[in-house]
Amino acid sequence: MKKIMKEKNHAVPDEVLSKKFLNQFKTEADVSKFLKQLHAQVLEKMLEGEMDAHLGYEKNSVSGHNSGNSRNGSYPKKIQTEHGEAIIPILHDRNGEFESIVVPKHEGRGFSIEKLVISLYAKGMSVSDIEEEMREIYEIELSTSAISIITNKVNQGCSGITEPPFGSGLSHRLDGWYCIQGS
Template sequence: MGFLRLDYLGYEKHSPEGNNSGNSRNGKYPKKIQTHYGESVIDVPRDRQGEFEPTVVPKHQSRGLSIEKLVISLYAKGMSVSDIEEEMKEIYGITLSTSAISIITNKVTQAAIEWQNRPLENQYLIVWMDGIVFKVRDQGKVVNKTVYLCVGLNKEGIKEVLGMWVGKNESASYWTGVLTDLKARGVNDILITVTDNLNGFTDSIKAVFPDATTQICVVHQIRNSCRYVVWKEKKEFSSDLKNIYNAPTKESAALELDAFEQKWGGKYPYAIRSWRRNWDELTAFFDFPVEIRKIIYTTNLIENLNGKIRKYTKNKLSFPNDDALKKAVYLAVSEIEKKWTQPIWNWGLIFNQFITIFENRIQV
């Protein structure tokens, strides 16, 4: 907390600016504080006149609630327990043992479990699904593990992360378990799902929510289509693909696909086959007004969430176990969701469109 005293006095230690200022540094004194998770000792800076008021733990108080929040905040940014101990001591002048820090951060595990098992709403208008890969130590080896994430749009137009599930390589069979968990927690109906084109994903969704409209991310499809196109032709190839998904109707999109096949089918038949095979799921968004199309034709919304989670966990090259990974992702999601307090853009119009299209399913 020395920097707080510096800010209060207005001059550096030994600086001539402090001469005849009427106040000066006067060392530190130890103070025991009580947190929800045990007793700790901190070194509190003091001034000659006794006027300095520390903001972390105010005078005549022994409760360190702000310290707990600080520890959790540092942990959420990806710092290890030992890093937090060093940060607290060097920056804040707080002596907090690694065991005390671990006790505080371990409480996050229980909070994450309660969050993961909370009851959900019975219906979501849209659910975006995607996975994000992290390196985790498992049985002595560092392996890739996928955090499965679902973001739901409720009838108030608010986005919420419905849960996170940790598994190995992303697979349709694991997603079946995720969707089954959503149902067990109270979700009876999903109007539209938005996913990547993982093989078997649509079948997994239909097995649990048979009435859901399934939309495959068009952006993922374009990336996959361009994967084997020679570099000098990618720009033209991608431009021609845009004519398909920018078409005004599904019928005109089909005509654009025919034209695309005539031009590129001989050289890149794989790309054409993939569009033909997934056509119904790739073009489901054409059945909706433009305002809804914009939010369901791609998984950009959940990919943006993944990017923000990456920022919170960037200090972690790998996690020691699944529990540490879950804590970090839970804390990141908690911070991100603090900004998800308002309905999505143009919600009034969009919700009325949903009511019109799904009048027999939406209960207002």
């Protein structure tokens, strides 16, 4: 008789779930709160990336001076995510031309484009492949530079979550995307 080996298919590698990391959670509500905050933080970084792509320069960049359009603050918006209600800052520009794809106007439920972009990127697709996939299958027009900026912003946001209590040198999985401290 053949012995069938069950393959462990954990969403998070065991080394990420250290005792030090897990000790911060006492109840399921603690875990839910953490995931909700992390999701809101990722959405915020993606919005910043979208704005950078729209304007053609990063926040506080000298290249934005006298560019004809600039950031013009934000307003809080309640959205319903898969982790519960979250309040995130919705950015706007002086010319009123910026329209987010991550959190579309007049929708209280965040479209999960963040999951789509992160998932495709985590699966090893190139930025141009992601752009093509989004255009052909999902009928979403998003330039390769916008996708690149969004993934970079999220990557920068991931580096922030690797600060204590996570510990140093550990990788953390976020919807299929590994964020590694010190790399």
